[in-house]
Amino acid sequence: MRMRDIAEALGVSTMTVSRALRVDASVAPETRNAILKAIEERGYVPDQIAASLSSRKSGFVAVLVPSLNNPHFSETVLALNETFATHRIQPLIGSTNYDSRTEASLVRAFLSRKPEALVLTNDGHQADLRRLLARTDLPVVEIWDRPEDPIQHVVGFSNREAMRDLTLALMDRGYRNIVYVGENADEGTRSGERRRGFVEAQMLRGVDHPRMCSIGRPPATMSDGEAALAVVMRDCPGADLIMCVSDPLAFGVINALKRRGLRVPEDIAVAGFGDFEISRIALPAITTVKVDPFTIGRTTAELILTLRARSSKDRPPSPVIKRIETATDIRASAPGKPI
C-alpha cells in the first residue's frame, strides 16, 4: 500500500496526505482527520526509505562503540537511544570490538546509509578514516575520551587525567608500592591513556620506574582477574595496591585475592576505574573514578540535535568540546593506609 492509495481513496493528492502526516504543514483539520482515519483503518505505514531519498534526510545517526556488552557503552547507547527516540531519530549501532580497522570499515558501511551524524567512541582511529572524515561535512562526535587532536566535536573526559588524579590521591593516602594492571593497548586508546595517567602520576611523585603488568587485549573483564593476579604476583611481589584499568577487572582481582585467602584492603588494596555498578555492590566497595556513561550519551544526543537544528550554512561554526565531569571516589577496597 502506498500513499497514493490513501490519496485516491479520499480524492486528494499525495501531497495532501504527505502534509497530513506532519505537524507543521497546513492542512484543513477535517481533511487531516479524514486522512489519518483512512490511514489508521487501512493500516498504511509510510515508506521511510522513499521519504529519505526524496527529502535527503535519513533520520539516522551512526553510533560506533567498542563493545555492546560492556555496561559502560551499553549505558551510553541506551541514553542516546532514549533521547533520539523522542525526536524520531534511529541510531545505527555498530560494534568495533576495540579494533580501529573494524571501525573504519563500519564507518564506510554506515556512510552509505546517509546518517545525519556520526558518533565514534574514541579509541584511536586509522589514518585512512581520519582522512575520509576530514573532508566530509557530516557532524562527527568523538565520545568517552578527549583526544589530543579531535576530528570535530568531543563529549568526554581525559582518561589520562582521571587516572592520574586517582593515582595521586592514592599515593597521597600512603600507598607506596603500586602495581598497575591493564591491557596491552596503544597510546590514544582509552586503556592506553589510563596507563599513561598512572605513569604520569608516579613520575610526578618521583617513582622513576612505575610497575605495570599487561594481560592481553581489551576488554579486561571480571573473568580476567585470576590471570591478572597471577601475573602481578609473579612479576611484582610486595605490592600494597593493585590499580586496575577498570572496575570489572578490579572485582575479578579482588575475588582472586579472596580465593587465595588474602584480605582486601588489609593485606593488599585494589582500585578500579569507571564506577560500574559492581564497584558499588562489591564487598569491599571498590575505590574508583566515577564517570557517568548515561550523561555522555545524553549530552551527545543533545549536541547532535542542536547541530541538526542549525541550518547547514551555520555549520561548522567551530568544534564543540563538552567536558564530562569525573571524580575520584575512595571506597573500602583502597581506603588509604593506616598511619
Added chain:
Amino acid sequence: MRMRDIAEALGVSTMTVSRALRVDASVAPETRNAILKAIEERGYVPDQIAASLSSRKSGFVAVLVPSLNNPHFSETVLALNETFATHRIQPLIGSTNYDSRTEASLVRAFLSRKPEALVLTNDGHQADLRRLLARTDLPVVEIWDRPEDPIQHVVGFSNREAMRDLTLALMDRGYRNIVYVGENADEGTRSGERRRGFVEAQMLRGVDHPRMCSIGRPPATMSDGEAALAVVMRDCPGADLIMCVSDPLAFGVINALKRRGLRVPEDIAVAGFGDFEISRIALPAITTVKVDPFTIGRTTAELILTLRARSSKDRPPSPVIKRIETATDIRASAPGKPI
C-alpha cells in the same frame, strides 16, 4: 557524487557501474577494475537508500530487546550483529524497557524502514501488535522464551520449565523452606514464567502455598539485592533457600546477607538464573540455570538468513521452533543441604 558521475567519467552506463559493485553480476574484468579504481579514487559511496528503494531490499533487520544494558540481551545483540555483519545486514536495534506498549510503538516505527525480518524478545505483546503482525508477511522471530502461542518462529527455551527444573533439583537436595524473589510481572513475561515454574515445582512436591516476594518492576539488578532481602526477612522468616529471578539479583542478595553477617550457604542458600558472568565469579559461585545468550543470537541470525535465502514463494512453509538448551548448574551458593 552519484553513480552517474562515475559512469560518465568512464563512458559506461550506470547499470554497468551498478553491476561492477556486485560480485554475482557479469561485467568484463577490465571494465570492473576500471570502475572500482575510479570509485576508490573519487571516494564515491553508493547511496544505500536509493538502492533500497529501487531493489525493495532494505538490508535491515529490526531487533527489539527489553534492555540494552542487561548483559544477557546485549550479548544476544552482539551475536546477531556479528553474524549479520558478514552478510551486510544492518540491525535496527530498539529497547522496549520491558514495556509492551513501547514495544508496539517501536515496531510501528521500524516497519516504516522496511526491515526484512523482525526479532522480538518475548515478554508478552499487545493484542494490537499481534494483530498487526498476523497479517504481515514479514518473518517474525520471538526469542528468549518459548511462548505458548507463538507469532511465527521461535528461538528460545521455556523459562517456566527451566526454573521448575532448578527448583526441583534444589528441593531434591534437601531445601524445604524456599522463598522465591522476583519482580511484579504478568504471566507471559519471562519473569512471570520463571515464577510460574517455581510454583509448579513446589506444587509438584506438595507445597500448596509457595512462598514468594515481589520487588518492583523488571529488571531486578544487583542493586535491588538489599531491598529484596529486607522483604524476604520481613515476610518469610526461616527460609533455608532464596531463589532469585536472575543472577544479578542473587548476587545482590548474597552481598546483602554478607553485610548482615550471614554466611552463604551455611546460614542460608541462594540461587539465581541465567549464568551471568557474575554468577561464575562470585564467592560463593551462584547456583543457576545456564543459558547461552550468544547462541540465541547466532541461531536467530542464522534462521533469518535461511528464511531470506528461500524465495518468498516458499514462505511461510511453517513456523520454525528452535529450542535452546538450558541446564541446571549446582554451585557453591546452594550446594544442597548436608545430611
Added chain:
DNA sequence: ACCATGGATGTTATCGATATCATTTCCTGG
C-alpha cells in the same frame, strides 16, 4: 468594492539507484 494576503491544495520534477528487457558480440558444437 478592490487588492493584498495567506491558508489549503494540486502539479510536476526529482531524489539515486536497480529491474527488466533489448541489443550486440563472440564462441562453440553439430
Added chain:
DNA sequence: CCAGGAAATGATATCGATAACATCCATGGT
C-alpha cells in the same frame, strides 16, 4: 559454416515519497 546461447552492456521505467512552485479561494483593511 551456421544456429544457438552465453557474456557484456545499454535504454527505459520505476521504486514511493517530498520539494518547489503554482493555483484557487476566502478574508479583511482601506
